[in-house]
Amino acid sequence: MDITYRDDAGLTVEAAIDLYKRSTLGERRPIDHRPDVFEGMLNNANVTITAWHEERLVGIARSLTDFTYVAYLADLAVDAEYQRKGIGTRLVQETKRRLGRECMIVLLSAPKANDYYAKIGFEPNPRGWVLKGG
Numbered sequence: 001m002d003i004t005y006r007d008d009a010g011l012t013v014e015a016a017i018d019l020y021k022r023s024t025l026g027e028r029r030p031i032d033h034r035p036d037v038f039e040g041m042l043n044n045a046n047v048t049i050t051a052w053h054e055e056r057l058v059g060i061a062r063s064l065t066d067f068t069y070v071a072y073l074a075d076l077a078v079d080a081e082y083q084r085k086g087i088g089t090r091l092v093q094e095t096k097r098r099l100g101r102e103c104m105i106v107l108l109s110a111p112k113a114n115d116y117y118a119k120i121g122f123e124p125n126p127r128g129w130v131l132k133g134g
Contacts (some may be wrong), residue, residue, distance in 0.1 A: 001053065003087060005094050009050045011057070013039045019057045023077040024112065047071065049094045051078070051087050058082040061091035068100040073107040089120050 017038060041062065042048065051059030059078040065071035073095065078087045096105060108128060109117050118124070 001085065003058065003082075003085075003090070004052045005090060006050050006052065007048065007094070007098065009048075009052070009057075011042060011048065011050060011060075013042060015057050016042055016060065019060060019079060020075075020077055022079040022081070023083075024080070024110065041074070045074065047095055047098050049091050049098075051082075051091055053082065059087045059091050061088075061095045063095055063105070065099060065103065068103055071095065071099050071103055071105045073105050076107070076113075088116070092120060 044064075045062045046065045046067070047061075047063040049061045050057060057079075059082065060075060061073060062075040063071045063073050073092070076088055076091060078091075092105070096103075099105070105122075106125075107117070107122070108130070114124075
């Protein structure tokens with residue numbers, strides 16, 4: 001299967017929301033009730049890598065970063081039909097390639113994905129904290 005990875009795709013909110021729905025990430029993101037929030041999420045990310053099978057968007061990695069010390073991998077989503085084909089791993093690698101050599105990547109994992117992140121080299125950190133907005 002030929003997958004193309006891009007950091008320059010003119011990604012629309014509608015295409016991204018469609019992908020999030022086709023992955024499990026749509027369950028935890030504001031895809032239905034707040035399209036303005038979702039649009040801000042896309043527009044304000046520093047690094048967005050997309051994966052394409054022909055003209056179909058099949059994956060996305062969306063990060064916020066200073067490019068030298070830390071990058072927060074806010075979203076990693078792969079279409080359920082395309083999972084377990086190395087696309088998520090490659091999206092993380094493509095993100096890392098665009099960061100400074102010593103820049104670390106941190107993330108908050110969905111419970112279902114804990115085992116996945118360990119398999120691709122992430123180390124667990126029990127000291128993560130969240131202060132919710134609103």
